[in-house]
Amino acid sequence: MKIYNRYVITVSLFLLLTTVILIATGQNSIDLYFTVYVIEALAITELYVHINNKARRGLTYVSTILFGGFAIALCFQIIKILT
């Protein structure tokens, strides 16, 4: 279970640091926050190649949900630019 703990701590630290940095730089767009979170979560998940298959399957579902959210945010931005 040690690898799971390390993975969770890494993701938590990255998300928290990103929040602090984005707040400090005065970012006010929730889409930007969400996009950075999704990219970070997907990248860290890919880096943990030794997580076992059962956990990886579950994380693939999470990645799909996050990517879906990212796609929806992107669609809204495109519609906003076009109109």
Added chain:
Amino acid sequence: MTKYNPYKRAGLGLLIAGSLISLPAYFLFQLTWLTALGICMLILSFILIALGKAIPRLPPEVCSLLLETGIDNISTLIEELGIKSKAIYLPSSLTSKYPRAFIPLHSNGSHPEITKTLPLRLISRYGSSPEDIGILISTIGSTAASMLESKPGGTPDELESALTSLLTGRLGVADGTKVRRYNNHIKIEINNPHLENGTSWSNQCLGGPLAAVVASIAAEAWNKPMTISQEEQIDGKYSVELEVGK
């Protein structure tokens, strides 16, 4: 199940807290930073719930109980028979189904050459001489080898990848491995192992639990018998040296 699963409990807690924070923060207070923090919690909650499903249902204490009972039985058997020779870890092609350890009952210092598949019996004969007998047993390595998704290839890199995946990802008993091969020896370094080695008679014969796992996987990878020639633990590093058989 949720009651005993810390990942699922933490995940559900973060899911509720994240929803309670992000929704009012976005729709009522219109605070971006608080909404972002709520989204962080929601992402972490999904990850924790997904990981919670992968945790084995059997508690570690029960696993330890089963492991110790098995090791005790093998130790008793080896001590009663008075065996002093080192075990030879055979690949599945020389046993059947899983890699196993073969302990010759009579040894003159040299390792016996096993070329044909041994019958699946406790006491097995490997040659024509009346002294060519030994005991064929399953070790932790036999079961661990069956956990691998595919048979590793016979290169140090492939063995290292298989061992790291098994010991770090699947079993969580070490932080990583390093494999080097020179002539007919393979040296494996295991970083920060969490399994302790005993000093019993059977350990001198079969090697420690981690060495048994490493030897079984290496035998399977190279499709050759392996013997543990040396094992030592220095500064959080456990190194195992294997001798590749003919």
